[in-house]
Amino acid sequence: MAHKTDLSDAEAEALREGRFLDDYLLFLLASVSAAASEGFHAIVRDRGLKVPEWRVLASLYDSDGQMITRLAALVMMEQSRLTRIVERMDERGLVTRRDDKADRRRVRVYLTAKGKAVAHEMVAEARDHEARLLSLLPAGQARQLKSLLLKLHGRIGAVGPEWPSEKPGVKAQSPRRVV
């Protein structure tokens, strides 16, 4: 039998009990997310965008003309923060804002031609980068990872179809907090 290796007390303890963080889902998610994003975020910044701006572009790429509140939910940021980011992006000519004439409280955000160009370019980069990332896993596992993430996501925010509803006057049904 191999003789005991020489560990510090702390290390031995860690092995015996198992560390907490190393297997803690929220930490795993946050740190994989950060690690996976790091490389791409560097690309984003090289193109002169900030990460939150990229997120806005990507959201509008998928569905242009969102209202501020919904966009904020999509990109997971607080409303007043998004307001100011959109403001800067407007000044930089990436987006424009138009009042929703059906509900004049709402402000809808649209990509400008320039914004679309940048968005397309960056989405292409993102797809490239994603392919490189996913190639770190066997194809089956890559698909499985995504599918598990989607499933978990769906079950956490057991939420209705829309979020701030598209139709004015419908009470915003915020995701029922399951956890």
Add this chain to the structure above:
Amino acid sequence: MAHKTDLSDAEAEALREGRFLDDYLLFLLASVSAAASEGFHAIVRDRGLKVPEWRVLASLYDSDGQMITRLAALVMMEQSRLTRIVERMDERGLVTRRDDKADRRRVRVYLTAKGKAVAHEMVAEARDHEARLLSLLPAGQARQLKSLLLKLHGRIGAVGPEWPSEKPGVKAQSPRRVV
């Protein structure tokens, strides 16, 4: 054959091409991470902690007495930011700082008795919360998700054993950027 449902052009387009974000790994990771953490972060704040503070406590819970730089890497934040957070936590009596006498550039951060108490309490909460989260998936899938995350994480930061090395004078080998 069922007749065509009435979709807007944009929606039809989305279905045809598939939206970008809905299947984009980095977005999936970020948004699952945010959604999964939301509930627990509310608990953290209820206990009068900020999320970054909780992260520090959790890291020290696993391995007390880290140096600032390494702790910053562990909790994924920039060094000067961590310095100030640790400072506040010191003032609040959650941690203390002691110079490393083997290398006096280094500052090591330790949990105080109070810090340990809070850390233990919160780790217990975290474990509870994690269990609730994981119960949203069948046990096998939960395990699989974690294992895939770990695998991906390992392959992204194709990194050596330590990070800022424990032993003074060893050149810090930063994770080779694979992606």
Add this chain to the structure above:
DNA sequence: CGTTGAAATATGAAATATCATGTAAGAGCG
């Protein structure tokens, strides 16, 4: 040793984010 270069942390100034509200519209209802 003395010099040069890198590492570890701290810190000032500028940029951002957050929190609490203010203001302007819609919705619901008697």
Add this chain to the structure above:
DNA sequence: CGCTCTTACATGATATTTCATATTTCAACG
């Protein structure tokens, strides 16, 4: 309608973060 409640967005004040850089200490080497 007129009143009241809620939603959507903006904004001021405060707190936090970031970025660049200063300071101290160690490592390497002639």
